[in-house]
């Protein structure tokens with residue numbers, strides 16, 4: 225059975241570069257024999273937590289995250305920060321979805337940077353959900 229990897233494209237901008245990077249990485253992972261699933265926050269936006277349950281796609285996304293054996297978290301760099309859409313997802317996601325799963329962090333930046341959103345995600349997004357970021 226192949227490994228199921230969920231890629232989270234963490235930009236909520238239409239036609240986001242993060243979505244393109246997610247597609248590219250999914251292709252590479254499939255080439256290595258993995259099964260992939262892309263959660264794209266540009267096409268499936270999550271309302272700002274906490275939100276009413278009507279028309280909230282979270283339950284569907286939670287089921288897809290639970291089915292993953294590993295995760296790739298892709299965030300753009302916006303003003304030296306991780307995208308609020310991906311931080312918002314980590315308010316919804318908890319240990320039932322993510323605990324002890326390995327995760328690769330990827331930053332998408334217009335410049336030569338990308339270090340700030342990586343540092344931000346590493347320092348604040350994994351504690352309660354117990355996601356294990358790869359070094």
Ligand SMILES: Cc1cc2nc3c(=O)[nH]c(=O)nc-3n(C[C@H](O)[C@H](O)[C@H](O)COP(=O)(O)O)c2cc1C
Nearest residue numbers: 235237240241242300301302303304332333334335
């Ligand atoms: C609001 C905003 C702020 C940005 N701030 C930075 C920044 O501080 N440093 C940087 O290198 N690029 C910055 N960029 C450029 C983005 O990192 C780049 O356009 C990236 O591809 C955006 O990813 P997305 O298309 O997935 O949203 C910014 C872009 C936006 C829209």
